[in-house]
Amino acid sequence: MIRALVDTNIILDVLFEREEFLEPARIIWKASESGRFDCYISAVTPITIFYVARRQIKSVKRARDLTADVLNVFRVCTLTESMLISAIGLPLEDYEDAVQSISALADGLDFIITRDIKDFANSPIRAITPAEFVKEL
Numbered sequence: 001m002i003r004a005l006v007d008t009n010i011i012l013d014v015l016f017e018r019e020e021f022l023e024p025a026r027i028i029w030k031a032s033e034s035g036r037f038d039c040y041i042s043a044v045t046p047i048t049i050f051y052v053a054r055r056q057i058k059s060v061k062r063a064r065d066l067t068a069d070v071l072n073v074f075r076v077c078t079l080t081e082s083m084l085i086s087a088i089g090l091p092l093e094d095y096e097d098a099v100q101s102i103s104a105l106a107d108g109l110d111f112i113i114t115r116d117i118k119d120f121a122n123s124p125i126r127a128i129t130p131a132e133f134v135k136e137l
Helices: 008-015 022-033 045-057 060-073 081-088 095-106 130-136
Strands: 003-006 038-041 111-113
Touching (some): 022 038, 022 060, 022 130, 045 060, 095 111
């Protein structure tokens, strides 16, 4: 079975119905719900989702509900202090992306699904776009 990490931006695409990116993101979400693949998120993703939702929606309750929805659909990768330290050493410009890469690698995932392929160019784990992933399903 395919095991992949879904980048935070794809989760946010579904939650906030970002039209430009919604269709493949929704397919990925539904495939995870139905168990068609083992879908993971980084341990920092729920925190980011709560933060963004609370700021955009201006409702703590709704932010909690959206975060709970994500935690009910996706598995969470392991994250330890040593992994956070290792992520700092990765040749990625964005620390969150580095943490996601280290998490996916540590959990033995097949790849990362992201819209920002260029941000993961130096990742120790392969990154593919949502459209590429939908074709693999």
